[in-house]
Amino acid sequence: MNTVSITNELQTIVDIFESSIDNLPGDAITKANRREAFNKFMDLGFPTKSNEEYKYSTTEKLFKDELHWTSNKQNKLHIDYDFYRNNNTDANHVFLVNGELIHEESELNILNDDCFICDLKTAATKYNSLFEKYYAAQIRNFKDAFAQLNTALASNGLFIYIAPNAQVQKPIQINNICTSNAYQMLQVHHVIVAEKFSNVSMVETFFSEKNSEAYLLNTLSEVYVGQNAFVNYYKLQSENDTAIHINTTQVIQSQQSHFDTNTITLGGKWLRNNLNIVLNGIQCVSHLNGLQLLNKQQHVDNHTLVDHQMPHCESNQLYKGILKDKSTGVFNGKIFVRKDAQKTNAYQSSKNMLLSDDATMNTKPQLEIYADDVKCSHGSSTGQIDENAVFYLRARGISPDSAKALLMCAFAMDVIHTIKIDSYKNYLGGLIEKCFK
């Protein structure tokens, strides 16, 4: 049954591609790249269980309902933009509804004219040489069906360009709001370029509108971190119980650059986060953190790959999860150290708490190492709330529920504390506390 429906979906997607290719942003070269990506997608097909990378996240069940191609008919009328703005007051807010940039609600002027934020269509025409250079450049050899599909079909998304030496003081907050009236498939593709010696912080949030139906959101962000650049890129996923979200972040770092990311997952039905970082210069530093608080029947799969290509780099990963009800969590992290990447320091830690007998946590922390003078380690633990700690608190007159909430909150806050934007950190702190009340 499932295979049949997937085959049907593939046919639908072929039709979509052939009918829309001429209207997608980009000139002839980009179109050729799109076709190449599409062919790669057709070769790969939607991942099945026998795909080792999707072992714990089968995609068959994503296609139970009939899939519609988004027509981009948004009903932006009902969206309360201020609600989202108030989440984080200290930021330049940019709004995307179903991937489409809402110009009138967004603050697109950052710093000066050398730095810009625009949608893909504008970038393809106005900044054609940059667009040609960066769009899908990192995805070409990437063996992931969703990333290729996105590259082939994406018509929406942002192009953010930070000029050399630019210091963007105020964080940019990208608010993705999805609203669907049928089971739609949305492809959003961001390109973020931070040139050398620049500094920028970004927050990307994902929300579903209240009355939204199920949708499949396939987003991809390509991030270029130039020499000595400093980039913070935080994500918050808080969609509704029917949302399916595949989020791929592909980062390439040049020498002595610094990249920080943090993925907080609170809502959504089925999520898959692919985070791939290529350390392509010496003395790069990357911090990858993540937190997932799951309940009901949520399924969240966090996949990280840190590719140490050059010597003297450092990477750090901390992923935590708290799982309730019938939720399923997956952490699959890989540290890949190439032959020449001597003096690499790479650490990875995955800590999880199961609060229900029906919840499942699958972890697969991996090391693949081809250089000898390195220090790499990973640790993974899965357990529950420490009864001794609960006792300690209860002995001081704190009720059992409050004691547990306090401990879980402390467990989760470890990840929140790594965030460098105070206003966003405070907002998240509040959200997390609410989760345990």
Add this chain to the structure above:
Amino acid sequence: MSDILEEVTSSEYKYGFTTDIEMDTAPMGLSEDIVRFISLKKNEPAWMLECRLKAYKKWLTMEEPRHWAHISYPKIDFQNIIYYAAPKAKKELASLDEVDPELLRTFEKLGISLEEQKRLTGVQSNIAVDAVIDSVSVKTTFKETLAEKGIIFCSFSEAVQEHPELIKKYMGSVVPHTDNFYAALNAAVFTDGSFCYIPKGVRCPMELSTYFRINASGTGQFERTLIVADEGSYVSYLEGCTAPMRDENQLHAAVVEIIAHKNAEVKYSTVQNWYPGDKEGKGGIFNFVTKRGICLEDNAKISWTQVETGSAVTWKYPSVILKGNNSVGEFYSVAVTNNHQQADTGTKMIHLGNNTRSTIISKGISAGFSNNSYRGLVRVSKGAKNARNFSQCDSLLMGDKCGAHTFPYIEIKDKSAIVEHEATTSKIGEDQLFYCKQRGIDTEKAIALIVNGYCKEVFNQLPMEFAVEAQKLLAVSLEGSVG
């Protein structure tokens, strides 16, 4: 330490000789007729043949598992293998004197003199050996002594004839023929192996041992080991293996099954030293083995200890199914790869019962152009209360052309489980080396010293005789990998 150095400087693979023994072989290739031929040769009852044919039919429908393991090897032509090769033995052997003297010399060269074993009865080194050459069990020592205690220790074919009820009951109960490609192949064409049964309440007075040897060219070795430990019994089992040096790759696809009943304990130790191929990676054994034990009832314990130094390609995951409450599973491993060897090895701990515990200690050492992967699964099933697991996987890299990898799979479906995993990868510390050299220990020796210390946690689990052998083996395997 001087003997280690001597070994290091002198030896490559010292077991690489062949023996001229008259062989009885099956025609090359695999078909239903070959399966029938093997069964006929072994004079097996009809039910056994039926089992084989069932497995063969299943095997035909299966695909070689290639997509997940971190190994690459040329395609194996399963029609280009001889599935049955046996030293020509015309009659039942009553005593060692009747064994082909050439054969005895082979085992003497391997350092397991059956003759000597016999003489040493009751003295010091007390190991009962079942020697398997190519496909057939040659001789089992100490059989009578063991029989007094009610212990059955014999070749698998003998067990099929004499204890069919036990074989019927237990064979395939832990590793069914449907389990995987190589298990199905083994179930169809296995030629011999060892069978061991420890009756209720008996503590086996000596170490039981099987020695496997591939001798003939162009053959594959498919043996099957079945160990059943009845209520309250204990047995320590050793396995060793060697093969001649050949340019071709030879296939070894064995199945080991362990069943531990209530309060029983089984300790299974392996020193695997199949021919690893030459320095350019030519030849060597493909070692594709399925090993699994089940703690069937409460308080049972199964412990795997392995020292893996040989084989061109290793694909092996000794596992424990912890079904009984309070049962314990352990896995201690040292895997060494050098030159062009590839190893993808580890364990599986499946927690099903309540209060089950498992420990995994894995030490990988890679040198030369080799790749060494740990791949392990810890699964806590729903309803398995208070499961506890601790895993530690360390890798040591020697040189910048080799790879060391860790691929743990941790699947937790019960909230009362506590599971910890940690892994590190590093090289031998410059400061440690400097410390040794400063005290007049040369580099080679210093490395042997440090590596031995690194592996100590595992070596401590090995029986005495094996621990010494393992230490020497380690030094030999790493020869020339320094600097």
